[in-house]
Amino acid sequence: xxxxxxxxxxxxxxxxxxxxxxxxxxxxxxxxxxxxxxxxxxxxxxxxxxxxxxxxxxxxxxxxxxxxxxxxxxxxxxxxxxxxxxxxxxxxxxxxxxxxxxxxxxxxxxxxxxxxxxxxxxxxxxxxxxxxxxxxxxxxxxxxxxxxxxxxxxxxxxxxxxxxxxxxxxxxxxxxxxxxxxxxxxxxxxxxxxxxxxxxxxxxxxxxxxxxxxxxxxxxxxxxxxxxxxxxxxxxxxxxxxxxxxxxxxxxxxxxxxxxxxxxxxxxxxxxxxxxxx
Amino acid sequence: xxxxxxxxxxxxxxxxxxxxxxxxxxxxxxxxxxxxxxxxxxxxxxxxxxxxxxxxxxxxxxxxxxxxxxxxxxxxxxxxxxxxxxxxxxxxxxxxxxxxxxxxxxxxxxxxxxxxxxxxxxxxxxxxxxxxxxxxxxxxxxxxxxxxxxxxxxxxxxxxxxxxxxxxxxxxxxxxxxxxxxxxxxxxxxxxxxxxxxxxxxxxxxxxxxxxxxxxxxxxxxxxxxxxxxxxxxxxxxxxxxxxxxxxxxxxxxxxxxxxxxxxxxxxxxxxxxxxxxxxxxxxxxxxxxxxxxxxxxxxxxxxxxxxxxxxxxxxxxxxxxxxxxxxxxx
Numbered sequence: 352x353x354x355x356x357x358x359x360x361x362x363x364x365x366x367x368x369x370x371x372x373x374x375x376x377x378x379x380x381x382x383x384x385x386x387x388x389x390x391x392x393x394x395x396x397x398x399x400x401x402x403x404x405x406x407x408x409x410x411x412x413x414x415x416x417x418x419x420x421x422x423x424x425x426x427x428x429x430x431x432x433x434x435x436x437x438x439x440x441x442x443x444x445x446x447x448x449x450x451x452x453x454x455x456x457x458x459x460x461x462x463x464x465x466x467x468x469x470x471x472x473x474x475x476x477x478x479x480x481x482x483x484x485x486x487x488x489x490x491x492x493x494x495x496x497x498x499x500x501x502x503x504x505x506x507x508x509x510x511x512x513x514x515x516x517x518x519x520x521x522x523x524x525x526x527x528x529x530x531x532x533x534x535x536x537x538x539x540x541x542x543x544x545x546x547x548x549x550x551x552x553x554x555x556x557x558x559x560x561x562x563x564x565x566x567x568x569x570x571x572x573x574x575x576x577x578x579x580x581x582x583x584x585x586x587x588x589x590x591x592x593x594x595x596x597x598x599x600x601x602x603x604x605x606x607x608x609x610x611x612x613x614x615x616x617x618x619x620x621x622x623x624x625x626x627x628x629x
Numbered sequence: 630x631x632x633x634x635x636x637x638x639x640x641x642x643x644x645x646x647x648x649x650x651x652x653x654x655x656x657x658x659x660x661x662x663x664x665x666x667x668x669x670x671x672x673x674x675x676x677x678x679x680x681x682x683x684x685x686x687x688x689x690x691x692x693x694x695x696x697x698x699x700x701x702x703x704x705x706x707x708x709x710x711x712x713x714x715x716x717x718x719x720x721x722x723x724x725x726x727x728x729x730x731x732x733x734x735x736x737x738x739x740x741x742x743x744x745x746x747x748x749x750x751x752x753x754x755x756x757x758x759x760x761x762x763x764x765x766x767x768x769x770x771x772x773x774x775x776x777x778x779x780x781x782x783x784x785x786x787x788x789x790x791x792x793x794x795x796x797x798x799x800x801x802x803x804x805x806x807x808x809x810x811x812x813x814x815x816x817x818x819x820x821x822x823x824x825x826x827x828x829x830x831x832x833x834x835x836x837x838x839x840x841x842x843x844x845x846x847x848x849x850x851x852x853x854x855x856x857x858x859x860x861x862x863x864x865x866x867x868x869x870x871x872x873x874x875x876x877x878x879x880x881x882x883x884x885x886x887x888x889x890x891x892x893x894x895x896x897x898x899x900x901x902x903x904x905x906x907x908x909x910x911x912x913x914x915x916x917x918x919x920x921x922x923x924x925x926x927x928x929x930x931x932x933x934x935x936x937x938x939x940x941x942x943x944x945x946x947x948x949x950x951x952x953x954x955x956x957x958x959x960x
Binding site: 353354355356357358359360361362363364365366368401403404405406407427428429430431442444592593594596597599600601602603604606607608609614 | 700701703705706708710711712713714715716717737738740741742743744745746749753865866867868869870871873877880882884887889894895896897898899903913916917920921924925
């Protein structure tokens with residue numbers, strides 16, 4: 352009776368090393384890293400990013416380029432706090448891409464409403480970059496962003512450029528904080544919630560499609576507002592986030608009412624998600 | 630083609646198999662020893678095999694989906710491929726529910742991207758079933774659709790075993806140990822394939838019961854211990870985490886089973902818990918067993934082994950509860 356040795360050389364859970372080519376701080380608790388990774392991906396997909404000894408976390412891609420991958424990360428947990436200390440030139444373990452994506456081709460000709468809250472703007476940035484290049488293919492494009500304070504606003508350098516092409520609306524939960532005066536580069540916004548902006552600016556559902564990404568409460572409230580304006584469930588796309596470990600429908604952690612966030616999402620059309628209590 | 634194996638030759642057969650394989654069969658638990666409940670273990674002698682009882686207390690799944698699987702080792706940022714050391718093994722005495730559980734795990738680990746760890750352990754295994762005659766107080770496999778999934782299936786025919794071949798691997802196994810098997814005609818009768826259960830599950834679609842208020846009553850008894858997940862032959866959820874050595878430089882990434890009944894199952898950074906209530910977690914498990922898996926793979930996940938009820942420390946009998954809710958729902 353002999354014991355055999357099996358070397359597991361190819362595994363879908365095995366990551367590869369990629370170099371960090373730039374690191375930029377966006378706000379007090381978030382940063383953007385660019386990886387030297389020529390990844391063929393779609394808009395709205397995500398990758399797994401890991402540091403040996405710390406762990407692995409799913410992070411959405413916030414760029415739209417074949418030459419590099421950008422990840423915008425907020426420091427909220429062990430893994431993301433550790434990632435914040437990564438420096439330019441260092442290497443990260445990554446695998447991906449995973450998940451569904453925004454069906455940009457099938458939505459051509461529609462008006463797009465993009466609603467992002469806090470770090471939920473990050474997965475939508477790839478979409479916005481794409482739309483910036485393909486404005487002709489779509490109708491009116493409105494962006495609605497909500498941030499806690501002006502100092503927390505993400506991608507501030509791009510706001511001016513975006514406001515020239517799109518209808519850009521920003522809301523802040525708190526306008527003035529002594530420590531964080533409104534930055535010069537920051538496009539001025541209103542105090543309040545992003546749902547108010549959506550409610551004030553959107554009047555009907557004709558040829559309109561909405562993309563939502565942000566905290567659960569923001570998504571819930573925005574859906575309420577859109578429903579009042581006559582939106583159907585199939586006109587709303589939303590990004591769901593769950594704890595996940597594998598990205599291929601095995602670990603079972605990301606299941607929402609029978610749907611795997613990693614396989615059937617993370618971009619869901621609202622009518623695909625059954626009614627849940629979560 | 631069906632075969633027979635005389636019970637007088639059985640211990641000789643086991644010894645012959647043990648020369649080349651690990652022979653894994655149910656061993657009777659002894660409260661004074663480490664193995665306290667009946668479970669599948671590699672045997673040292675044919676007398677160890679304990680097949681008189683119904684199904685083993687513990688499922689066989691951990692032989693395929695290791696309790697602590699090393700996904701890779703690392704040294705700094707360098708990833709080192711793991712090595713799985715394994716003997717070829719033969720499982721004997723698997724019941725239909727155990728085998729269907731393995732089938733469901735195959736469905737999960739082979740679909741989408743094939744899992745090499747599971748596959749390695751699975752490929753080194755030959756599955757020999759032993760058909761039940763009757764269930765115990767907790768089994769309800771007659772209510773679910775357990776399919777024929779085995780390499781070989783043994784049927785107790787008094788003085789000998791009648792054997793049905795279910796796969797090429799099973800046929801090869803028969804050829805390897807051909808001295809012990811005699812060819813026979815169609816000796817397995819429909820009566821042999823019957824399992825008498827008294828306990829039943831009403832498998833009516835439970836979609837409409839999702840917002841039923843009675844779930845609360847059931848979940849209030851639950852202590853979120855996760856015994857049902859541990860004992861279930863299907864449950865496959867896992868956690869991946871890094872274990873770092875004292876040098877803070879080397880370590881390994883490991884995969885361990887996880888329980889959906891534990892609060893931290895859906896906890897994300899920022900202390901947000903998606904399934905925060907016991908009722909939401911309990912419903913998640915029951916719906917995964919009876920609906921979610923069926924929606925995806927067109928087969929009921931639950932195999933009717935009854936281990937979750939047998940092993941529950943607070944005696945939650947979810948099957949009777951579902952039956953009750955279904956009964957009351959009917960006009």
